[in-house]
Amino acid sequence: MKKFIILLIILTIAGFAYAQSKEAAHSIVLPAVKTDLAAGEGMDTTEKYCSICHSLDYITMQPKFPKATWTVEVNKMIKVMGAPIPEADAKVIIDYLAAQYGTGG
Amino acid sequence: MGPANFSRRNFLKAAGAVSAMAAVHGFPAELLAYERRMARFPEKTDLILLTSRPPQLETPLSYFKEMITPNEALFVRWHIANVPTSVDVNEWRLKVGGNTEKELALSIDDLKKFEKVTFTAVIQCSGNGRSLFEPRVAGGQWKDGAMGNVTWTGARLKDVLNSAGLKTGTVDVSFNGLDKPPLPTVPDFVKSLPVDNALEEDIIVAYEMNGKPLTMLNGFPARLIVPGWYATYWVKSLSDITVLSKPFEGFWVKSAYRIPDTDCGCVPPGTSPKKTIPINRMTTRSLIIDPSASSELTLNKPATIMGVAFSGGRGIQDVIVSVDGGKRWEETRLGEDEGKYSWRQFFYEWRPTKPGKYTLMARATDTIGESQPYEGLWNPAGFLRNKVEKTEVIVK
Secondary structure, three states: OHHHHHHHHHHHHHHHHHHHHHOOEEEOOOOOOOOOOOOOOOHHHHHHHHHHHOOOHHHHOOOOEOHHHHHHHHHHHHHOOOOOOOHHHHHHHHHHHHHHOEOOO | OOHHHOOHHHHHHHHHHHHHHHHHOOOOHHHOOOOOEEEEOOOOOEEEEEEEOOEEEEOOHHHHHOOOOOHHHOOEEOOOOEOOOEEEOOOOOEEEEEOEOOOEEEOHHHHHHOOEEEEEEEEEOOOOOHHHOOOOOOOOOOOOOOEEEEEEEEEEHHHHHHHHOEOOOOOEEEEEEOOEOOOOOOOOOEEEEEHHHHOOOOOEEEEEEOOEEOOHHHOOOOEEEOOOEOHHHOOOOEEEEEEEOOOOOOHHHHOOOEEEOOOOOOOOOOOOOOOEEEOOEOOOEEEEEEOOOOOEEOOOOOEEEEEEEEOOOOOEEEEEEEOEOOOOOEEOEEOOOOOOOOOEEEEEEEOOOOOEEEEEEEEEEEOOOOOOOOOOOOOOOOOOOOOOOEEEEEEO
């Protein structure tokens, strides 16, 4: 029985090695990471548009900024980084960021 | 791989470290809207998670006690969401073309036929230390862990370019990788170097880091190494080299990764520069690694102050340290010299004889006399941080 188990282990290892040598592509699977935005008016709109291009931790890692800075950042995403955000929704996002991640200024 | 990787213990550990750092750097911890999580990505160990898509992962400072940063601990920084996650090396080709005599499509074996070059070089993100800027600036909120010291092996870019044959009138050379934008409107991540820089001896297309294939997240199967320059130019998962007879106009050089065109690369805090240039060589920098911030040391017991110092590819001349907040400075002993692109370790034997709080500081000077400012130099993008940092410790 013992010999049989050892043989089984050897065959399994050999099988893995063979599969690896056949597998030419080097592949990884990125982990799914969930980041929750602060609850508040405009959260859904913010999540909907911002997460087209990047994870929401891009927002949550920032320090608190005045509304003027959030306005510059959202406009940069639209004009420079090519985010397809209609003007009315951009306003909702800026208001949300200023309210939830703002300095109050 | 899933969210289960983010253990509460590690999360709390990171959050605690952030609070300690915040206290040392003089701003209250509550101003940090973001508490740092740890995450384990493929082929990497537990690193500090900045963002997950695209991945941005920071190295905990304790890894810098070693001369060489292990592959699994090296920081990760991608720009656009669709990062390569699968590469078949039998299919992969490095295409070289544009203003050249011929077009090349090099396999990894072709690349390995060029003379093999190996050296150790610091890789550092342009925004390393950005979160320590005051006033704070938007962007990846790195502390000091967006750097590492790695032994790279590859083919000289110069040899690759010469085998394609540069035609006259070449101005710039651009570099594109396998990462792709999430929308056609998002600018693809493409970088360029002026041709004179691109032909410099020590720029390589690396296919090994620390003697092993590159990890996927650090640019498998090959990446550009521009030693002495910030890592924004070290294009990962390189796929296309294009030789240009006109200046490169792409977003990531023309509009992003720019510094004020002033002697210090800085402007008065909160202001905008009148003129900017592309970021280039790294500024001279040092960091005390051991003891770490907020450590408790024992009275009358010898304690070695250890850290790392590096420059924009000119080696390190000397490092001085202070244990009293900069009133008196002492010479340190430098560790092994692994070449001008590597960092240099420094050591100072200290025996604290009075209890209390101490402010440790280090200041490096490179071989052409470039050193570090005592106060932070500010620019709107949060680049070039190299001020003399303060590490507070307690002696009991």
